[in-house]
Amino acid sequence: MKSLLIALLFVLSLPGGYSQAQQFGPREALVIVQPVSFERERNRVEAVGTAEAVRSITIYPAVGDRVVAVNFKPGDKVEKDQLLVELDARRQQVAVEQAQINLRDAERTVERLRASREQGAVPQSELDNAILLRDLARVELDNAKIELEDRFIRAPFEGIIGITDVEVGDRIDQQTAIATLDDRSTLLIDFRIPEAAVSLLQDGAELQVQPWRYSGTPVTAEIIELDSRINATTRMYRARAKISNDNDDFLPGTSFRTAIELAGEEFASVPEAALSWGVNNPFVWVVEDGKAARIEVQIEQRLAGRVLVSGNIQRDDLLIVEGVQSLREGQPVVFDRATLDTQEVTE
Structure with a gap:
């Protein structure tokens, strides 16, 4: 051991020995960075809905x-x-004609008795009785017309x-x-969601619907009705939405895939490759004064290709997205500043 120390001192005493010793110090790491972007978490729940016409009836006759x-x-x-x-309305047409004749006769009787009453030739009671018979004849005519119209x-x-x-x-x-009749210019979509997702059905919630048989762009629906309670047996909550169907693209009874989305809190959006894992918590690397700084984070939501995290991350931080595998706390880093100009920050 003593001989090894003497040899090391000898090497350091040689010209250039100091620069060789520097090789054992911290090396600069080449990394790729981007500004930290923020976006809101997306709360989403999917369900199956069934469409029905805004007005839909089965027509039955009023009479046989x-x-x-x-x-x-x-x-x-x-x-x-x-x-x-x-x-067949022949009997009803005859009944209407008969009621019309009776009414005309009753009206003539009233006019004759009213003229006689003005001359004092008939008592008021007789005129009143004629007026009553005229009114009853008018009711009989109305009833006959209704019987006819029912045909x-x-x-x-x-x-x-x-x-x-x-x-x-x-x-x-x-x-x-006789037949069904549907006003399908607007469709109502009934759907049920789990009890835990009821909070998503608040002001600002957006419902996307797409029929199972149709692979096109989902249609945005308006939530118009919410039930008054949660089903105690199924623990499901019923809601109703509507969509315009002016082009008659969808039929009543169509099953829809429904998805409710609601923007939540805003968090830092981190590419999956930039997220590292420690003993207790995940963490990310940022650049502080030209050095790598480790920041522990909490995962809030996983999205396609990125993760929303919370932690001590500021909007003006530079996030290290590549080259994180061998970084150490406080290690100097270098990066190509041209990469900064191509990054987009989500506000």
Whole structure:
């Protein structure tokens, strides 16, 4: 050992010995850096939703009778009050005519008695009785018209009519389904999410929907209705959204893949390659006064190719993204400043 120390002192005493000893000191590390970028965490939950028309009904007749005309074809777009089916209305038309005759007769009686009453020829009670009979005749006419109108089945709103099994000559009753009618200019999408995700359904939440059979760009839907409680059995919460369907791209009953996203807190966005792992916590390297500085972080969210972390990271820090494998605390670093000009900072 004594001989080894003497030899080392001898080497250091030689010219250039000092520069050779410097080789054992800290070496500068060549690294690639970029400014620290920040972005908001994305809270996301996916569910399956089912679409239904904003207005959807099954049309039933108000009365039963024989079908004399079917005035639509399945798949037709019908207007409000358009005549769809006609039932045999001969007896009702006769009843209307009879009620009209009775009303006209009652009105003439009232006019005659009113003139006689002005001359004092009839008592007031007789005129009052005639007025009552006239009013009853008017009610009978209104009732006859309603009975007649019930034989003409009309569309209650604009929409697309469905398939019917009703044919001319069929005798139907009030339990006979004529056809479905859907106003699908707007679709409602019912979906359910887990109890733990209810907080995502707040103001500012964005719902993206995409039908399972359709691989195009997801459609943004508006959340319009929230249930009043969580289902105690399934622990699921029901909500409803709507989407415009002016081009008739989707049909009621379509199943949708729904995804709710909500921007949360803002955190530093770190490329996965820049994240290192210590004994207790992950950490990143930044440049401080030309030297590598280690900062411990907490992972908040993993995204595609990057990680959102919290820690003592400032917006003007330079993050070391490559060359972190052999860095040591306080080690001098050099980097190509041209890389800084190509980085984008997410505000």
